[in-house]
Amino acid sequence: MKNIKANFLPLGLMLLIPAVNIMYGKLNNSINGCYNLVTSFDRDVPFIKEFIIPYWMWYPFVILSILYIYLNCREAYYKTIITIVLGMMLCYVIYFFFQTTVPRPAVYGNDIFSRIIRLTYRLDKPFNCFPSIHVLTCYAVDRGAGEVKKSSNKLIIDFFSVLIMLSTQFVKQHVILDLIFAVLMAEIIYRFFAVPILEKSLVFYKWTAFKFFA
Template sequence: MKSKLSYFAPLLWLLCIPVLNVFYGILNREGDRVRSLMTVLDAKTPFIPQFIIPYLIWYPFIFAMFVLLFVKNRKVYYRTLFLLCTGLVVCYITYYLFQTVVYRPVITSDVPLHWFVQFVYSNDRPYNCFPSIHVMTTYLMMKSTFRHIHLKRLTHLAIGLTGWSIIVSTVFVKQHVVLDIVGAIVLVEITYYLMNALVPIPKKTTVSASA
């Protein structure tokens, strides 16, 4: 029992994420200057409440992906966690210096899916938008996993479908706009490139979890 606990103990480093998220709440309020990055494409994008399901799946998805990386490759796990925390810091600095807002629809109907949307709206003010943390973290998990971890085809497909469903859900439930997605993906690509230049790890490496 003690050996099992010691084996999984490094997962406690995931607590760095909720600690950093304290700044999310501090910054998620209207400042002196708030900008909108809404484009014509966003105006034409419909509100689809069904996408609140993949939007909320984001929470267990990120944790499950970290567990997968932890079991499959400890080095990739640590590096991905560092990149995620770095991305969060960059996002928070951006929110402070360049605050944006997303204008949400008014929810009036009383149906279950709308309850979930209203729950999200009530607990997440619309100011921490560019870049999207939902997208940044999801895209990072997919990139790290697909680049370094051997997966069965169905597992690869399931992760990809889930991840991209989460990403597009951010615009269909009107939590973000298209540029928030673009900014998040660019952020991951830049930080991932810099990290790989400093500490390269071969693609599809077979390093054991105990390494």
């Protein structure tokens, strides 16, 4: 029983992600004004409605990737969770003080891709853009998967990470600066902050796990 708890209790840390994500809806507005970071590069990026499919694949992709990392490298799992949670919190602080928006194209047609895009636009207002949480989380799980030794699955995670990041551009949910700064933020947190936080939190976690749940 003790081994089962020790193996599966850490999975509960994944619940921090939806818990922190509650703030997304509260900040997804322009009450305090917003900025436009569109560049000439963004204007040249084509609108490709078929990329809405990989955009929506983000949800299962992140969950499955985190589970994969958890099963193969516990340290990388903790670092990935820390990077995502801390990164999301920093994103929300930025959204509060520096809200941005992305102009969206008019979407016509009754094909499945057009309908999914219109649904996406209705559900997700054009704010909370800089940096992109889609990109931040994809980069974080890709970094975590990179620590799993001798795994051919890393190429699969690489592929879908890049595909989802590109989808944020082609369906006009984000601009290029949203992508760049999300990657930089995730890399900085993963490389410089995840390990110190992990070392301190593991001491506390082991104490609580074995004292209170033994």
